[in-house]
Amino acid sequence: MVVVSDITKVYGQDAVSRLIRRRLVKALDRVSLEIRGGEVFGLLGPNGAGKTTLIKILCGLVLPDGGTATICGFDILRQRTRALACLGAVLEGNRNVYWRLTVKENLTYFGHLKGWIGRRLKRRIAWLLDYFGFKDLAREPAANLSRGWQQRLAICVALVNDPPILLLDEPTLGLDVESARSVRDLVQRVAADQGKTVILSTHHMELARHLCRRVAVIDRGRVLTCSDAHALFQGASTxxxxxxxxxxxxxxxxxxxxxxxxxxxxxxxxxxxxxxxxxxxxxxxxxxxxxxxxxxxxxxxxxxxxxxxSDLDEVFLDVVRAGREADGPGGSGA
Amino acid sequence: MNVLTVLWAETYKELIESRRYTLNLALSIIVQTIIFMGILFLAVSFSPIRTPEAVARTAEVKSFLLIGYIVWTFAMFAVNNMGQDVTTEMVLGTFEQKYMASVSPVVVLAGRALGNVVVSVIYTGVLLPVLILISGVRLSIPWTVFPVLGVTLVGLYGLGYILAGMALLFKRVGQASYAVQLVLLFFGGFTNPGEAGGVVGGFSRALPLTPGVEVIRSLVLDGARLGSLVSTGAVTRLLVNAAAYLAVGLAVFCLCDRVARRRGCIGKY
Incomplete structure (x- = not known):
């Protein structure tokens, strides 16, 4: 479904950055992953590990320096629009929706942007409004929704063209416990009912344990481990x-x-x-x-x-520490 | 099909947002009117002797300025919105979602431009009668003005693409678009390059606004026919100018887009 092969990204390599001697930052170092259809896959890693860069490469928002990424068989560089038609994304730190537009207007607008029109789009929007619990809020401007419902709307918008893949970059960041749990349950439901492939980037171990079938731990741009989530977190239940x-x-x-x-x-x-x-x-x-x-x-x-x-976070930190010890001292500078 | 859908989506959203920000639009019309009144006042002040010839000349100047000002208003929309909208959307955190549309970002921005034109037509539809009332001039606008205005806007949106591309890389381009607006106002909308020779005349003619304003003035003020302007070469100059600005605008935007994606700064603010 999603195949990432030897993706490398070093920031600060362009001519202007070189001219002003900007520090080179290796965000991704020959990252390879294969995410199967229908699975919830977790990208775990501390801040600055390279998770968001990888997500943005998959979204066609960042160009890699090397390697390839294919989504549903389409190369993200050579067949960008066809690859993007296969995924919806909720990006970290972004609103992702227009606050001045109503719930329905947001869905209509983004549906059009994804190339959907007419009765097909109307039917899809009606279904989404019902499925996501927005039926009574359809005419409500997004600005009037709570933070948790805005995030729910962002996920709803990401699915407006019924893509097989859903990318979620830190979906529970900044949410209170109740909203975070609601978003978590929603993602679980979407994956289970709709058979969507979900790629989830997070540093919340509990969220990853709850949702993911497989996880990859990334640090300093390298994949430290990619394994069955159950196996990784088994230590935590000891x-x-x-x-x-x-x-x-x-x-x-x-x-x-x-x-x-x-x-x-x-x-x-x-x-x-x-x-x-x-x-x-x-x-x-x-x-x-x-x-x-x-x-x-x-x-x-x-x-x-x-x-x-044992703490879940400890398990994660153990993997990161082991990776850093094997790697030796140093930062993410290239 | 996708291209048309995206063009429609952007136009529809632009109209909804304009409706939600009606007060801002109304205030903008008031500001535009004040600026035009100031310009008229200056123009009248330069001809203080109230001889019949001077009065006739003043009326001519008013019409001349009004046409320049109206076309400049369209230019202001084009230049201001293309760059500023990119910045605003980056701040809002919606820009990256736009970038993931089913068509290229160039088409998404074209949709934005189209929506912008629709809003600016509505805006000018309100502004023009107000300005006519204030200036007391009489204008008869032939239909041939509209295709000429359309071609002029193509060139202006080419300039808008340059500013949008700059916004991708440099984020804040408010001052650049302000500078461009002023240059267009004083060297494109209000001048008569035929009278201003040398470097200033050449510079003025090279701007995307001037050839369009010249043709529109000939159509409205001199009652010229479009066919006769084709034979004088004015229409050809306009077409070449618009095509050149659009081509350069698209090339600059595509280059900036590539650099921004290489730097990973699309959507970052």
């Missing part, structure tokens, strides 16, 4: 025990580390603000008792013991 004890002298800490390694090899010892934190990613009682006996034997001064789940 429960663990966390014991906090008072600060230990270095030799006692080292002894504890060695002994704990033989009793509970998966345990991780860290220090944090005059405390020692021992995380045991193993919820069996025996392992817990072994650890507690050891801490008592070592004369540790207990502060707390808790049981919890």
């Amino acid at each position: 429960q663990s025990y966390r014991a906090r004890v008072a600060e230990l002298p270095p030799e006692a800490l080292e002894r504890l580390r060695v002994r704990l390694g033989s009793v509970a090899p998966k345990a991780v010892i860290g220090t944090d603000d005059h405390e020692v934190v021992i995380t045991l990613p193993d919820v069996r009682w025996e392992s817990l008792f072994d650890m507690l006996s050891l801490l008592r034997d070592e004369g540790c001064n207990f502060l707390s013991l808790s049981r919890g789940e």
